[in-house]
Every structure is written in C-alpha cells, then in structure tokens.
Amino acid sequence: MQADVVVLGAGMIGVSIALHLQKRGRHVVLLDRRQPAEEASYGNGGVVHREGVFPYTFPRDLSEVLRIANNRQVDAVYHLTALPGLAGRLFRYWWHSSPSRYAAITREYAPLIAGCVQEHRVLAREAGSADMLRPVGYLRAHTKARQLELELAKAAKAKSEFGVNYTALDRAGIRQTEPHLEGPFLGAVHWVDSNAVNDPQALALSYVALFQRLGGMFVTGDAGTLARQGAGWRVATADGGSVEAAEAVVALGIWSDRVTRRFGYAPPLFGKRGYHLHYRMNGNAFLSRPVVTDSFLLAPMRAGLRVTTGAEFARPDAPPTPVQLRRAEPIARSYLPLTEAIEAEPWMGIRPCLPDMTPVIGPVPAQPGLWAAFGHAHHGFTLGPITGRLLAEMMTGDTPLVDPTPFRADRF
Numbered sequence: 001m002q003a004d005v006v007v008l009g010a011g012m013i014g015v016s017i018a019l020h021l022q023k024r025g026r027h028v029v030l031l032d033r034r035q036p037a038e039e040a041s042y043g044n045g046g047v048v049h050r051e052g053v054f055p056y057t058f059p060r061d062l063s064e065v066l067r068i069a070n071n072r073q074v075d076a077v078y079h080l081t082a083l084p085g086l087a088g089r090l091f092r093y094w095w096h097s098s099p100s101r102y103a104a105i106t107r108e109y110a111p112l113i114a115g116c117v118q119e120h121r122v123l124a125r126e127a128g129s130a131d132m133l134r135p136v137g138y139l140r141a142h143t144k145a146r147q148l149e150l151e152l153a154k155a156a157k158a159k160s161e162f163g164v165n166y167t168a169l170d171r172a173g174i175r176q177t178e179p180h181l182e183g184p185f186l187g188a189v190h191w192v193d194s195n196a197v198n199d200p201q202a203l204a205l206s207y208v209a210l211f212q213r214l215g216g217m218f219v220t221g222d223a224g225t226l227a228r229q230g231a232g233w234r235v236a237t238a239d240g241g242s243v244e245a246a247e248a249v250v251a252l253g254i255w256s257d258r259v260t261r262r263f264g265y266a267p268p269l270f271g272k273r274g275y276h277l278h279y280r281m282n283g284n285a286f287l288s289r290p291v292v293t294d295s296f297l298l299a300p301m302r303a304g305l306r307v308t309t310g311a312e313f314a315r316p317d318a319p320p321t322p323v324q325l326r327r328a329e330p331i332a333r334s335y336l337p338l339t340e341a342i343e344a345e346p347w348m349g350i351r352p353c354l355p356d357m358t359p360v361i362g363p364v365p366a367q368p369g370l371w372a373a374f375g376h377a378h379h380g381f382t383l384g385p386i387t388g389r390l391l392a393e394m395m396t397g398d399t400p401l402v403d404p405t406p407f408r409a410d411r412f
C-alpha cells in the first residue's frame with residue numbers, strides 16, 4: 001500500500017496528526033498495533049487543560065521529596081526496582097524544575113497550551129462531536145491551607161501572565177458549584193476556560209472517523225518493523241502486507257523511543273503510570289465536572305464516576321500495582337456517595353514524559369523524512385489537535401501557528 005505519510009501510533013496525538021495531514025491533501029495511513037485510542041488516550045481524566053500553562057514539576061522542596069520518598073502516598077509512588085534506570089532522567093527533571101528553568105519552560109510551553117480548546121473545537125465541529133467538549137471547566141479543591149494558597153497564587157499568575165480565567169471558591173462556593181461534593185475542602189479554584197469530556201476515547205474515535213471520511217486509512221501493524229526503503233519508509237501490516245510512504249511520523253506515546261533508538265535518536269523518555277476505576281453513585285447524586293483533589297481526580301464519565309490516580313514511577317512494562325487506587329478509594333467515598341466499583345480490575349495508562357516537561361514535535365535528527373511527536377506527559381489529550389496542526393504545518397511547509405523551536409527533537 002502506498003501513502004504520502006504513515007503515522008505510527010493512533011493515540012490522541014497520532015490521530016490528530018493524521019487528520020491534519022489528510023486535511024492538507026496528504027494521503028495518510030494511520031497504523032497501530034491495537035485499535036485507535038486504547039492506551040493513555042483511552043482512560044485519562046478527559047480534561048482539556050487550558051490552564052495547563054504550568055506543567056507538573058519535580059518537587060524541589062526537601063520536605064516534599066521526603067514525603068514522596070516514604071512511598072505511602074496517594075499522589076505519587078514508585079517501584080524501587082525502577083529507580084536505578086530512572087535516576088538520570090529524574091535528576092534532569094529535578095534540574096529543569098528549578099525556578100529559573102521552569103519560568104523559561106513555562107513561557108515556551110504557554111503558546112502551545114493557549115490554542116488547545118480552540119483546536120479541539122475545530123476538529124470536533126468537523127467530526128460532529130462538538131457537544132462532547134463541555135465548557136464547564138474543572139475544580140481544583142484543597143483540604144490543606146498551604147496547597148490552597150499555592151493554587152490561588154498560581155491562578156493569579158495564570159490570569160495576569162497568560163490570560164487564563166478562573167473563579168476562586170470558598171466552601172459555600174464549592175457547595176453551590178458541586179452540591180454533592182462533601183469533604184473538608186477549604187476552598188477551590190474553578191478553572192473556567194478548560195473543557196471536560198466524558199468519554200475521551202469516543203472523542204478520539206470521532207476524529208478517526210473524520211480522518212477516514214476524508215480518505216485516510218487506518219491499519220493494524222507493528223511500528224517496530226519500520227525500515228528504510230529507498231528515500232522513504234516501509235512498515236509491515238498485520239495482514240501480511242506493508243505500507244510504503246515518503247515520510248513517517250513516530251507518535252507512539254511512551255513506546256516512541258523504542259522505534260527512534262533504532263534510527264539513532266534516544267530521547268530520555270520516562271513514564272508516569274496512572275490508573276482508573278469507575279463507580280456508581282447513590283440515588284440522584286452527580287458531579288457536573290472533574291474535580292482534582294489533593295491527591296487524585298474525580299471525573300463524571302459515561303461509564304460512571306471515574307477515579308484516576310497521580311504518578312507511579314515504574315518500568316512501562318512492569319505488571320500493574322494499583323496501590324494508589326486502593327488508597328484513594330476510601331477518601332473518594334468520603335467525598336461522594338460512591339457505591340460499587342463497575343469494573344473488577346482497574347485500567348492502567350502511561351503518561352509519556354520528558355525531563356524538561358515539554359514534548360518533542362518536529363523532525364528526527366539525521367533521518368530525512370522521519371518526524372516525531374511524543375512526550376506530552378499530563379497534557380496529551382489536551383494538546384493532540386494543536387500538536388497535529390503544528391506538525392502538519394511543519395511537514396507541508398506552512399507557517400507554523402506557534403514557534404516550534406522549544407519542541408525540537410535535537411535538544412536531547
């Protein structure tokens with residue numbers, strides 16, 4: 001099968017790239033070893049984080065490092081056996097989290113975040129799924145005075161420096177906004193510009209359907225078979241055939257470096273694993289929008305009330321260890337009248353992270369015709385459409401809507 005471009009990986013990032021290239025007249029084949037959006041893009045919190053101008057840092061405060069080091073927390077845990085392999089990357093993550101580095105990173109990252117809702121809206125309108133993007137924002141609610149103080153300071157900065165809107169809520173305000181949410185919350189920030197999606201995979205699948213309506217093809221196959229063929233690329237498909245294309249894009253989330261390393265590019269990618277489980281709620285209880293508490297997220301989904309966890313540092317292919325969910329469940333039950341869990345086993349997904357908290361979007365060094373887009377960490381669902389547009393503009397010689405320099409692959 002011949003194509004102009006083969007996009008490897010059909011998560012939110014790969015799907016959005018394939019769609020944007022197809023819209024620009026390229027003949028695109030999208031390839032995945034599974035069906036589209038079955039990994040990280042399936043089970044996330046469904047928040048389009050317009051406020052996400054401040055990516056998640058590595059803690060710099062010793063007391064915070066010691067808190068996490070005891071490995072009994074809800075928000076972050078680690079596998080001891082994974083630490084030797086991760087140490088170098090985590091050290092770089094810590095280094096990039098210094099106040100001066102972080103300020104520079106935030107300035108570079110903010111323009112990408114700025115267009116996230118708008119770019120989702122454009123694709124969703126064309127895909128007929130605009131009503132899935134609910135303009136209800138989300139809450140960050142805190143039970144600790146210091147955390148609330150920091151959140152309010154962050155909100156004020158996001159507003160003054162980046163024009164992000166928010167409403168500060170006291171206890172009564174939380175009660176009014178989410179009448180069924182109980183708990184010792186001191187206050188919350190309602191990030192009003194962000195959107196909430198109650199089935200992230202369904203939104204991604206609506207983009208795949210649009211891509212196919214425009215003439216794009218989805219095939220299954222293993223991206224690990226990618227090989228040079230003349231000036232272009234060849235990858236084997238599951239039906240025994242192959243795709244041959246002038247250009248290839250690696251958008252394989254956490255698995256991206258497994259392919260790029262074979263072509264001499266070894267970015268310091270690492271995973272933050274997260275879990276979810278759905279619950280039913282008693283009577284007429286409901287939650288109108290996602291709520292991030294001190295240590296986990298509650299999100300109303302089609303499938304039920306989704307509890308998702310923070311970061312687990314582990315080898316990507318280590319067996320799941322959902323201790324954070326077990327620790328979060330009793331707390332979640334004290335916040336909402338949850339009844340039984342809907343699934344027997346939790347879902348697990350992996351956030352693809354880079355030490356400078358910034359994704360790679362651009363050409364792979366020294367490999368003409370090979371492009372990459374991965375490492376979107378906590379914001380890959382948010383940044384799919386704008387990443388797709390940016391990379392498609394770079395590949396087709398259009399003027400990029402944001403400066404791609406901070407995202408270049410050769411910074412590693």
Ligand SMILES: Cc1cc2nc3c(=O)[nH]c(=O)nc-3n(C[C@H](O)[C@H](O)[C@H](O)COP(=O)(O)OP(=O)(O)OC[C@H]3O[C@@H](n4cnc5c(N)ncnc54)[C@H](O)[C@@H]3O)c2cc1C
Nearest residue numbers: 011013033040041044045046047223253274379380381382
């Ligand atoms: C618990 C949790 C909550 C989150 N909440 C949010 C949120 O609220 N908002 C937000 O913006 N982000 C959120 N994220 C982050 C977001 O989900 C990810 O950043 C995003 O999904 C990454 O998308 P991706 O396309 O890069 O990767 P993925 O969605 O993981 O897609 C990678 C694809 O590559 C395919 N693949 C891998 N290897 C091969 C191979 N060899 N051959 C063929 N195909 C292959 C996989 O099958 C997969 O389909 C959350 C993540 C988690 C885990």
